[in-house]
Amino acid sequence: MKKINVAIIGVGSFTKALVEGVSFYIKNEDETRGLINPLVGDYKVSDINFVAAFDVDERKVGKKLHEAISQGANVTKDITSPVEFEAKVYRGPTADGVVEQMKGSFVKESSESSVDIAKVLKETGADVVLNLVPTGSDEATRMYAEAALDAGCSFINCIPTPLATIESWQKRFQDKGLVLLGDDTKSQLGATMLNRILLEALAMRGIQISKTEQDNIGGNADHFNLLYRKKSKEKTKSEALSSFIDCEEVKPKVTFQYTGKPSGSKRVELRIEGEMFGRTPIKISAVIEDEISINGAGTVVDAIRVAKLLVDRGMQKESEKVCAFLMKSPAKKMADKEAIESFRKIIEKK
Ligand SMILES: NC(=O)c1ccc[n+]([C@@H]2O[C@H](COP(=O)([O-])OP(=O)(O)OC[C@H]3O[C@@H](n4cnc5c(N)ncnc54)[C@H](O)[C@@H]3O)[C@@H](O)[C@H]2O)c1
Incomplete structure (x- = not known):
């Protein structure tokens, strides 16, 4: 071969x-x-x-x-x-x-x-x-x-x-x-995939999504670079989520933080909110920690x-x-x- x-x-x-x-x-x-x-x-x-x-x-x-x-x-x-x-x-x-x-x-x-x-x-x-x-x-x-x-x-x-x-x-x-x-x-199973899976679950269960936030915290060179050049990454990450949201006013929020400590480990905090039966609020928080590269x-x-x-x-x-x-x-x-x-x-x- x-x-x-x-x-x-x-x-x-x-x-x-x-x-x-x-x-x-x-x-x-x-x-x-x-x-x-x-x-x-x-x-x-x-x-x-x-x-x-x-x-x-x-x-x-x-x-x-x-x-x-x-x-x-x-x-x-x-x-x-x-x-x-x-x-x-x-x-x-x-x-x-x-x-x-x-x-x-x-x-x-x-x-x-x-x-x-x-x-x-x-x-x-x-x-x-x-x-x-x-x-x-x-x-x-x-x-x-x-x-x-x-x-x-x-x-x-x-x-x-x-x-x-x-x-x-x-x-x-x-x-x-x-x-x-x-x-x-x-990534194989990164923040984008996890965020998509959670949003899909909410949409599948008839829950109106009102907020989705993703805070990416990392210490590698590209995380430092993102302090100055995050625009294109924000765009691709948000686009990967927007198809699950059927309300124009709700925009996915994606932020980046550089820890200052060189490390390949990344922590992403996800916060999702929506309205379920009787317009009652529901909140989901999730954390994913991975070796990003x-x-x-x-x-x-x-x-x-x-x-x-x-x-x-x-x-x-x-x-x-x-x-x-x-x-x-x-x-x-x-x-x-x-x-x-x-x-x-x-x-x-x-
Ligand atoms: N899970 C992930 O880590 C992931 C997922 C998706 C996309 N990416 C993308 O992968 C890219 C690389 O990430 P990384 O963590 O390896 O970054 P990095 O900063 O560690 O590595 C980038 C390398 O490119 C070199 N470089 C800079 N300008 C160059 C040029 N003109 N020609 C050749 N080399 C050049 C730098 O010297 C450095 O060695 C980033 O753009 C990132 O958006 C990463």
Whole structure:
């Protein structure tokens, strides 16, 4: 079985979780616990192979990927010692990737000049490019997407910048027989999913939702970045909830707090209010505590495999349906049950 060659943009905490998670399933090939879908077509998580990575931080550029993931401001719980993938970290163009306040301890910008991204992607034989630059890096996202197109790679936009939801971008990838998935990956079971499940339960039981609030409290680099660039994240998170609310005046509220203590652990407090029988108030509070990057990587291993599968099977047009399952902000929105059923139909073994 052919491996799936993946290039990663942004060697941050998310990438550390992804590389170690894939390493875990390579070392334990028969292990299926912890996976949403053990198989995507015939692809196992252990078929994922990292061939290149791009970053701008001098502590990461020039290193092998398995070494770079433990450098700089990366914080996430170790899963296992990483496998030595062939991927090396190349210096990418900074564009709008690093806000002024991140410069210094969070990102020490390399003085090397940027490589030719498309050339590296071609030379390393990448099939799929994963975009994991900091939230709000719109210009950088578009630059890397152009390079992926040029090199003939599919692109997964894991961040909230609108890209896969833009029809002209979708068309450009599909015209080349590639796929573009996005925008902003859902975690395996993060605050968005839990909030959706609770809102769906209220709606199903005839309860009028009057308030839904989500306070995200974390200590990793992207949480610090969100202090300055929360707009796009607020939008994708709120959009993922608004379909459950049938009252125009009620808008989902999503806030972010940075703890100041470097940690991959995130705490989200949910507060939901509504009116039940006889317009009597009902309140629900819930807390979810997770290792945020690992939770995110749990979905991205499905996104990588399905991106390759859609191209293998000539099913590029099904991108919209798979995004409804994988992404916070898909072009076509679906209820979660419908989305997983349609995803599972697409990834069935043949
Ligand atoms: N569960 C999750 O953690 C989750 C879920 C959905 C989406 N995301 C998205 O994943 C992204 C990455 O999150 P993270 O926690 O790894 O962030 P991070 O800040 O730890 O890592 C980002 C990395 O990108 C690098 N970078 C900055 N500009 C760059 C450029 N122009 N080219 C290449 N590299 C560049 C930084 O040096 C850093 O190493 C964020 O945009 C976030 O919105 C995360």
